[in-house]
Amino acid sequence: MSDAAEVSAQQQEVEARLVDTVVASFDACEDPRLKQVMVSLVKHLHGFIRDVRLTEEEWGAAIEFLTKAGHITDDVRQEFILLSDTLGASMQTININNEAYADATEATVFGPFFVEDSPAIELGGDMAFGAPGEPCWVSGTVTSTDGKPLAGARIEVWEADEDGLYDVQYDAGKRAARAHLFSDADGAYRFWGLTPTPYPIPDDGPVGKILTAVGRSPLRASHLHFMVTAPECRTLVTHIFPEGDPIGWKDTVFGVKESLIKRFEQQPAGTPTPDGRVIEGTWSKVVFDIVLAPGDA
Template identity: 60%
Template sequence: MPNNTAEQISIERDLTDRVVSSFEGTDDPRLRELLGALVEHAHAFVRETRLTEAEWTKAIEFLTAVGDITDDKRQEFILLSDVLGVSMQTIAVSNPAVHNATEATVFGPFFLDDAPEVPIGGDITHGAAGELCWFEGTITDTDGNLVPRARIEVWECDEDGLYDVQYGDERMAGRSYLYSNDHGEYSFWGLKPVPYPIPADGPVGSLLSVTKRSPLRAAHVHFMVSAPRLRTLVTHIFVEGDPQITTGDSVFGVKDSLIKTFVRHAAGEATPDGRNLGQVQWFSTRFDIVLAPSDTAGGTAQK
């Protein structure tokens, strides 16, 4: 039977309607809405592409492999969401643009809840290898008011592109949290970020390979900033001039407003805090953070 006849179109549409109506007894209205939309879009995809049974079997096998490789240290489904841009699209929807508020980007899989606290001007590297960098800035709201005691979580990879959770032991490095001072200022020593590949030894890596996409992420440092009555911000800063910004970040996380200049300082040049680095060059960058109000749609506020 041709697949574009009125009869065939009616058969396909009837099935979609029956599946959607099967959720009408769902007590939670939001869940009912989500399930109905999921069925509508999934069925539309099947109809539009004329998906074959063999192709659907391959898709099931792929998703099974994604589940098989997922464990308590690796979440391949998040990785799949990232490389398909679904993570960034969800962030775009959940963190609408608000005046001059700093833009959000992907959370990533390497955050830890129990990072150590450091004081203003402290060192978050904790022995991680790389080129030292001084980070500084202010925390304000969208009206320009300084935000004291904002909690700033920071995490990043080492010079080999590895996060501490990838070391294979219990070391914690390249991460900490600190609080802005009474004037909304913060500063710390970290590492100049480098590009690194997302885990590419699983089914998502195979997907990138067959589609000729790079697994590399643009060089970045993660920030999560929270304060009472303000929307919690999850974001990165990226390195101006990093070639990977031009060739493409594998999870689509780069935003122009988050690209920052990292200034190179010669060995022996005085540091902002008087730290003696000896004959080691170092870098510095500034990241002034603006938090949106907590009542802006979709975001998360610290209570």
């Protein structure tokens, strides 16, 4: 491979001329934002190609990778989201579009396993719906950044079971370890979920092969997903992560943030539960107070 510094002035001129020609091809674009995005994309893409002196074989391998990613993607599995996640592109997009505001809860990646038709549960209900795992009592409040309780906030929750799988990975129509509920008049919420455990992202496809090739683990840090919406507030998509998780900051999609690490307190077998539920084995509990930024923040 040739070093970029060794490229002759004549060759550099040929390459630069092509960049200018491609950029000029967008001159007639009437959508200024689309034009901005496409021009920047071309400049950065060509800059990358020229920087690494991409070979034709490597270009072909990239096309093959994208083709395989398309073939493996379906209504349940989104390989392109996995690619975006593992390159940190998803997390960076989240950072840009969820600017820090006062003490609002930080956002993190959406993930590929959210579905629209989650079952509703009452406050204190069980979102596991029979999914295997240690029970976990999750409670907290939803407030605005000025401390006002947000009644009726919709709280979507979903997670993997103790085997590291989401319901839709078993059966596209199955619904377990996911639900939605609403905060009460005081902005409080509570439900039973599962104590989160680490699991690998789907690594039997092209994204998994890349991770293996570069020596990276496919494991995600243990987490519980939340999406919280309330009128006149910015929608929050986030997770919470158990303190002391063995994966932690090595999370393969770079989703962990210090403020989202919470203490999941382990409870010995026989410990009374907050709602009187009888649990034969161990269980855990965690408090997650959610603060929503205003919708125009």
